[in-house]
Amino acid sequence: MGYKDLSPLVRRSIWPLLGLAVLLLANVLIAPEFFSVEIKDGRLYGSLIDVMNRAAPVALLAIGMTLVIATGGIDLSVGSVMAIAGAVSAGLIVSGVDNIALVVGGGLLAGVAAGFVNGFLVGYFGIQPIVATLILMVAGRGIAQLINSGQIVTFHHDAFEFLGVGYFFGLPFPIVLVVIAFVLVQLLMRRTALGMFVEGVGANASASHHIGINDKLIKLMVYCVSGLCAALAGMIAAADIGGSDANNAGLWLELDAILAVVIGGASLMGGRFSVFLSIIGALIIQTLTITIILSGVPPKFNLLIKAAAIVIILLLQSPEFHRQVARLKKKRGPKHAS
Amino acid sequence: MxxxxxxxxxxxxxxxxxxxxxxxxxxxxxxxxxxxxxxxxxxxxxxxxxxxxxxxxxxxxxxxxxxxxxxxxxxxxxxxxxxxxxxxxxxxxxxxxxxxxxxxxxxxxxxxxxxxxxxxxxxxxxxDFTDEGRKAANWLMGATDGDCDIVELQGTVGSSAAIGRMEGFNEVIGEHPEAKIIRSQTAEFTRAKGKEVMESILKAEGGGKQVCALWSHNDEMALGAIQAIKEAGLKPGEDILVVSVDAVDDMFPALAAGEVNATIEMSxxxxxxxxxxxxxxxxGKRDFEKWMVMDGRIFTQENYQAEYEVRKSN
Known part of the structure; x- marks a missing residue:
């Protein structure tokens, strides 16, 4: 059976998964103990676990970003929303709120509010998504700094810190959160008609409108989900270091999230999407980061190596690239035979 | 408004x-x-x-x-x-x-x-960033008799603080043949990156048992790395010595807990x-030096208490 006989879904999944596999194998060459996972004090401990744990914030962002991109939009504000949610939760803790539901709820509410603003601007005012969310990307970090009054706010709250450093059946809790978010979104999108509506709005918003899909509401909803995911990621980041750093929390992560979605094979023009492949995309990015740390190359080459690896992964996925390689092979083929 | x-x-x-x-x-x-x-x-x-x-x-x-x-x-x-x-x-x-x-x-x-x-x-x-690096190295060489496998967390690549501190530190340890930097990576001066990078480095070094010291270009990264060291089951300040630069307020509770060994003040x-x-x-005075160096103190387990009291009262 040739590559062309594979179903489109398999064909789409094969390259990101292959990319991840190659990267993981490269790590074994660099650090032979890469795949070893031990149990230390009832916790799974090893580089593989680190990859998943550290990829969690970007994976969460990518889940929300996938839906936004599927509607043909983009959400540049997620990094700043992370900073806001972290600052809100930290602010609640230091002002003496002890109830974990209130602390987490406050952070999530901030995320939904941010998503609502984005979604309203895009859906109901018809502002270009890149502009609408750019507003909050810039202003959001300022809001977070305002909440923190320009300081890094440190706190100690065991229940909240569990979000970042806790373990659930031996697994770091951020991984569990990603799995929960993935399952929820997947059920919502694939067990109801919602997923089809989202793809419909992305493929052709006005056609969807004419067949009776409330395209504005769908857009509002995906930005709210994205805000919610970003808030969760922001709280994980704050809980992880026991502090809210408004300047650096989530800085540039919106770009990593978009990249994860693109590596996952989604089109930035909207339409078909796969939340699972976006998460694989996030894992690829994090594996790459950890590979660079383990390999011990001088830090000044970090970004260059990252960029080169990503270009290769994206080329591998490009149908046009496949065609050109196939054409080259054809040309060479007869010569080798003779 | x-x-x-x-x-x-x-x-x-x-x-x-x-x-x-x-x-x-x-x-x-x-x-x-x-x-x-x-x-x-x-x-x-x-x-x-x-x-x-x-x-x-x-x-x-x-x-x-x-x-x-x-x-x-x-x-x-x-x-x-x-x-x-x-x-x-x-x-x-x-x-x-x-x-x-x-x-x-x-x-x-x-x-x-x-x-x-x-x-x-x-x-x-x-x-003087270079001098800060020298001070940190001098302290560490004194504490370990010049025999130490060091992990370095660099600041943002290309920043003058990172370049200067690296230069000064390397200059001093160059005089000690038994001291060497076994791992060096940037953590961009932030706490979150400090934790993430240290976590991976410890795994790459087989759990970190043979790492003698952490040299961090600023306190924020050191504070993040300390958490990673603790999560790996080691004692920062004992199993792995911690030396860094800045002497920010958050460093003093860590000094008091014995998790940090030295920090160079950047006033x-x-x-x-x-x-x-x-x-x-x-x-009317005109003849000024073109560069007036702000001299930073070094805070260690021996002398941090007085400064800690001052900062707590502020």
Whole structure:
């Protein structure tokens, strides 16, 4: 059976998964103990676990970003929303709120509010998504700094810190959160008609409108989900270091999230999407980061190596690239035979 | 917002009428990107208030164009002197020429400006990054008899603080054949990256048992790395010595807990020396050193208590 006989879904999944596999194998060459996972004090401990744990914030962002991109939009504000949610939760803790539901709820509410603003601007005012969310990307970090009054706010709250450093059946809790978010979104999108509506709005918003899909509401909803995911990621980041750093929390992560979605094979023009492949995309990015740390190359080459690896992964996925390689092979083929 | 502005306007009017003869100094600050920077701004404001100086404070939000605008507006307002904490080193010549033409003395604090004509500013008051690196290395070599496998967390690649601290540190350990840096990676001066990078390095070094010390280019990364060391089941400060630079407030509880061994102070209190220079310049003094080094103290397990008390009371 040739590559062309594979179903489109398999064909789409094969390259990101292959990319991840190659990267993981490269790590074994660099650090032979890469795949070893031990149990230390009832916790799974090893580089593989680190990859998943550290990829969690970007994976969460990518889940929300996938839906936004599927509607043909983009959400540049997620990094700043992370900073806001972290600052809100930290602010609640230091002002003496002890109830974990209130602390987490406050952070999530901030995320939904941010998503609502984005979604309203895009859906109901018809502002270009890149502009609408750019507003909050810039202003959001300022809001977070305002909440923190320009300081890094440190706190100690065991229940909240569990979000970042806790373990659930031996697994770091951020991984569990990603799995929960993935399952929820997947059920919502694939067990109801919602997923089809989202793809419909992305493929052709006005056609969807004419067949009776409330395209504005769908857009509002995906930005709210994205805000919610970003808030969760922001709280994980704050809980992880026991502090809210408004300047650096989530800085540039919106770009990593978009990249994860693109590596996952989604089109930035909207339409078909796969939340699972976006998460694989996030894992690829994090594996790459950890590979660079383990390999011990001088830090000044970090970004260059990252960029080169990503270009290769994206080329591998490009149908046009496949065609050109196939054409080259054809040309060479007869010569080798003779 | 409007009420506040009106309030501010009134306050400055009142201020001006009360101390009509007082100095007016414009201060262009980089921004408020770190805890250290905020302390720096607050300290300058407090020092100005103590001396009865009317300080015009401008936050550039990490953008040089904002700083240049601020300096031009200081010139237009006819301030007595200008203090600049530059965002970047280059591009200062035109606006410094304007200040010189207006006969307003300029003092540079913290980062450097790259101008060839030394007459464009009175002096620069700043810490010596290379010396900070040397101090950290000297302490570590003393504590380990020069035999140590070191993990280095670098600051943002290409920043002058990272380059200088690395240079100074490497210069000293170069004299000790048994001391070497076994891993070096950037963690971009942030706590979250410090934790993430340290976590991976410890795994790459087989759990970190043979790592003797962590040398971090700033305290934030060190504080993150300490958490990673603890999560790997090791004791920071004992199993792995921790030495870094800045001496920010959060470092003192860590020193008290024995998780940090030494931190080199990078004093944010540059307001006092800057105003001293301005006052003596306006009194007619002209022969200033072009670089006045802010000497940082070193805080270790032996001497941190007194400073910790001072900071707690603030």
């Amino acid at each position: 409007n009420k506040k502005l009106i309030g501010l306007a009134f306050a400055s009017l009142l201020g001006a009428s009360q101390v009509a003869s007082a100095l007016t100094v414009g201060f262009s600050q980089v921004g408020s990107e770190s805890g250290w920077r905020t302390t720096f701004s607050e300290s300058v404001k407090a020092e100005a208030e103590k001396r009865g100086i009317d300080l015009k404070f401008s936050d550039a939000q990490q953008k040089q164009e904002n700083q240049i605008k601020a300096v031009r507006s200081f010139i237009a307002q006819g301030v007595d002197a200008i203090v600049i904490a530059p965002v970047v080193e280059t591009g200062w010549r035109p606006v410094l020429m304007e200040a010189r033409r207006a006969r307003i003395p300029v003092v540079i604090v913290d980062r450097n400006v790259a101008v060839e004509d030394g007459r464009l500013y009175v002096t620069r008051i700043a810490p 944010p209190h540059m307001g006092g020396p800057a105003f001293d220079v301005i006052e003596s310049y306006l009194d």
